[in-house]
Amino acid sequence: MCKLICLVVCVWFVTSQAQTDCGNKGSWSRSCGNLDKFNCEARGCCYDETEPNPGRKCVRVEKSPSFSFTATAGPGLSFGGEPGYPGNQFKRGCFPFIRNIKCDRRLNAKTESDCLRWGCCWDEEKKFCHKSLYNIVRLRKDCPPGYINPPGCELAKCRHSPCLNGAVCKDTATGYECECAPGYHRENCGIRQCPSPGKAHLTVYPDKDTWYDDGDVTTFVCDPYHRMFGSAQRVCEKGHWNPVASPACVSLPCPNLRPVSDGGFAPIDFQYLLGEVVNYFCNGGFALSGSSTSIKCIDPGPPSLMGVWEPPEPAGCTLISPTNTACLSFPCLNGGTCLHKPAPPFFECVCTPIATGPTCSIPP
Known part of the structure; x- marks a missing residue:
């Protein structure tokens, strides 16, 4: 708490003896006595002719005289109050060690009201107007966290x-x-914030774990093989998201696969989603009709709400000509798979990772 201790002595000078402000009734204070207008104004007070109470016609102005303050250094003397703040308040003090020093040799104050009107100190016992001292006090404008009510700053x-x-x-x-x-x-709880928008199949930029500040803009990106439905951006406005709902990232399904007679495919799932790959095979004595043994579920883009197979599904497995017996000699080595082909050499080897070449005979 800012304590009002006398740490700086200030020298003051009265700049004007006429310090009355009789036009401002809000500044009038105590009565100067039951005086007529001449004697009232002679004492530096204000005479209110509209006041019906004779004892309140002559009043003293509360306004303090104008002083010119000059800080004077002395042994162990410094500004009082909180360090780091400018002196922003003057406090008058009346102290015993200056009770015998006249307020100002130019003044001849004989009453308490005259003495106090000039910012001096009145000794009632001696009926003497003596000098006063002024402190320059530095006051806090803000409190540290957890404290309120500057300048005192209580917990x-x-x-x-x-x-x-x-x-x-x-x-x-x-x-x-x-x-x-x-x-x-x-x-x-003075800042309005928005909760996390959720991250189901989403990547959010910027990514905050809990709360977003008012004015924050989030951008959404779907996980691979997911399509976004909704706005890719949301703005936190006064504790609410605009638009209200986050975008949805959906993995679209591809059409069900037709059964393959005399062969099959793997894996076998109830539903195939974007990005999944299916491999086809044929039974012995049959060959696959189509451009590839593998197909993949891909997103064709809006407005379609289904994925498509790329390349298209194979037509199926067809019976190999009895003259095509190339695979019967097991030409594919190192675990390779032999596929019948209608043209010479009437077979094709699908090699394992441990070998390459037409018959999987060359180490990688």
């Missing part, structure tokens, strides 16, 4: 109602804590 508690926007306050050993209402967060 904040729930009785001070620090929590804002409908938050619930709970006293703690070190002060208090606020349980914020939905849409508010941070110090004293």
Whole structure:
């Protein structure tokens, strides 16, 4: 707390003896006595002819005289108050060690009202107007976290109602804590925020674990093999997302596969989604009709709501000519798979990773 101790001595000078402001009734204070207009104004007071009470016609102006302050250094003397703040308040002090020093040799104050009007100190016992001392006091404009009411800055508690926007306050050993209402967060629940928008099959930029500040813009990107439905951006506005809903990232299904007679495919699933690959095979004595043994489920783009197979499904497995017996000699080595072909050499080897070449005979 800023203590008003006399740490700086200031020299003051009266700049004008006429310090009355009789046009401003709001500044009038104590009565100067039951005086007529001449004697009232002679004492530097204000005479109000509209006042019906004779005892209140002549009043003293509360306004302090104008002083010119000059700080004077002395042994162990410095500014009082909180370090780092400019002197922003003057405090008058009356002290015993200056009770015998006349306020100002130019003044001849005989009454307490005259003495106090010039910022001096009145000794009632001696009926003497003596000098006063002024402190330059530095006052805090802000308090550190957890404290309120500058310049004193007392420990904040729930009785001070620090929590804002409908938050619930709970006293703690070190002060208090606020349980914020939905849409508010941070110090004293004074900042409106939006909750996490969710991340189902989404990547969010920027990615914050909990809360987003008012004005934050989020950008959404779908996981691979997912299509976005909805806006790719949302803005946090006063604790609510605009638009209200996050975009949805959906993995589209591909059409069901036709059964293959005299052969099959793997894997066998109830539903195939974007990115999945299916491999075809034929039974012995049959060959696959089509451009590839593998197909993949891909997204054709809007407006389609289904994936498509690329390349198209094979037509099926056809019976190999009895004269085509190339695979019967097991030409594919190192675990390679032999496929019948209608043209010479009437077979094709599908090699394992451990070999390459037409018959899988060449190490990788």
